[in-house]
Amino acid sequence: MHQPLVFIDGDQGTTGLQIHGRLHGRSDLRLLTLPDAERKDPARRAEAINSADVAILCLPDDPAREAVAAIVNPAVRVIDASSAHRTSAGWVYGLPELDDQQAERIARAKRVSNPGCYPTGAIALLRPLVSAGLVQADYPLTINAVSGYSGGGRAAVDRHEAPGAQASQGVLVYGLNLDHKHVPEIQQHAGLTQRPVFVPSYGSYRQGIALTIALQTRLLPAGVTAGRLHESLHEHYHGSRYVQVAPLELGQAPAQLDPQAVNDSNDLRLAVFANEAHGQVLLTAVFDNLGKGASGAAVQNLELMLAAMH
Template sequence: MGAPLVFIDGDQGTTGLQIHERLQGRKDLRLLTLPEQERKDPARRAQAINACDIALLCLPDGPAREAAASIVNPAVRVIDASSAHRTDPQWIYGFPEMSTEQSRRIASARRVSNPGCYPTGAIALLLPLVKAGLLPADHPLAIHAVSGYSGGGRARVDAHEGAGASHAATFQVYGLGLAHKHVPEIQEHAGLAQRPFFLPAYGSFRQGIVLTIPLLLRQLPAGVTADQLQACLQQHYEGAVHVEVMAQKDVQATQHLDPQALNGSNQLRLAVFANPQHGQVLLAAVFDNLGKGASGAAVQNLDLMLQHAA
């Protein structure tokens, strides 16, 4: 039996190109991509997706749903990088580190939904604290994040790197209707009982994210301290290859957070900053929106699924 055949549907988009690059040279799989003239042919795409072992959907939500619906071969397994199926109970959520069982679920799944970039940071910070009872599920939460402009897809990349790049905004806050499509995903997978407030922004750098969540200790259960929050995250991610929690001595020595610090990697760095005098805490996550926030996570999930197939 030959190496598994992996089909990337949408390999010319930002995420698809990055996945293709990460898989180049691999001997344990075969890559199937369609020539340019066939990429928009529904019949040819349906044929390709039904001929592969694992399909990676790097498409907008609508086309991703159509691609998934076109599968008639029961042996085909799918990783969807769009947001189309992230709250669908029939799909396994592709964040391996969210629990001790999640890697196993992903490995054996037929359908995996890759997490969104912003939700990756928010869920990583919030879920362990909610599960441990240190953060009430109904706590009012405000999440702020700044991403590189590649998070806006090809149109925003072109705006910053194309002919009119000199006129591109250096910083833009968006999602002002407070209805960003990532909010339901964050609420569900972080175990929150109510909708968090989420305000995203784009900076004039290509990739990388800093996501922050402020907390007031007086609003948390009695006796909860910043040290307990940090210890909870440390314990939850102990042994995790791709998630690191900053030690307190490193947090205390940190004066700035660089959204580009982990670019090109599949790492996610978490930290708990605190001002004990005022009872204030800041949860923070730094990662590459094209790495752990997209293509790196997809390849991590692919590897889990390939290991199970082997």
């Protein structure tokens, strides 16, 4: 039986290292990575990518575009973990749970764009609700999220973990120019007609995301309650392998979100919290920014693509 050749381009970054670790030792595929001396050699990289059945790009945006431009072998399939192609025509968005056809689209695709970490949580919460008409496509949304510092890539990890690194601040809020590169991706794939406000932050822990979206029930379509929002999410993700929807919380007991609760997994935990007396609802997502937010998602997409090859 043919063992597909999987080339990881950029396997020394946080995402690439994790993908390599998840695939290492498997007998159903062959892994190709380049030694240090060849990683920056355009000819050697082009040769590697054109020899692969599937290439996984763990690169900054511009090198990812260059890698795709170097493909001349029409059989090569690509999973791009950068943000270069997430809103591009001709690329399939790599969130299998987006709708009931998306996993099949990914399985057959030549070009798959892996979702961003923050967008994974925001889109997973919003897309089913917007599609069902329970949240308007032009609702004035604000999305807040805190991620482990590994979300800043290898450089951020080194800043926090290198010998002699300074003790980091508890939380650092950024993206204050309201122009974060993930916003067009969230808007497009959540089905929004207006740009949401996105306020990201890094915590002084390594990995894990807690993302929240607040809703005012008075601004929602008539008759939409927290119960209906929860029911829609529960129905959408019923039977999903990786996405769990927690029971509805109506403010009876104190609850907390731990961004590290599902670290080292590909799980995505969604929940709906509400205070009906105040007419307020909170949609929440907890997941590993290196798992379902990056490497785990890439491996999930790879599994779908490999299954379609047999």
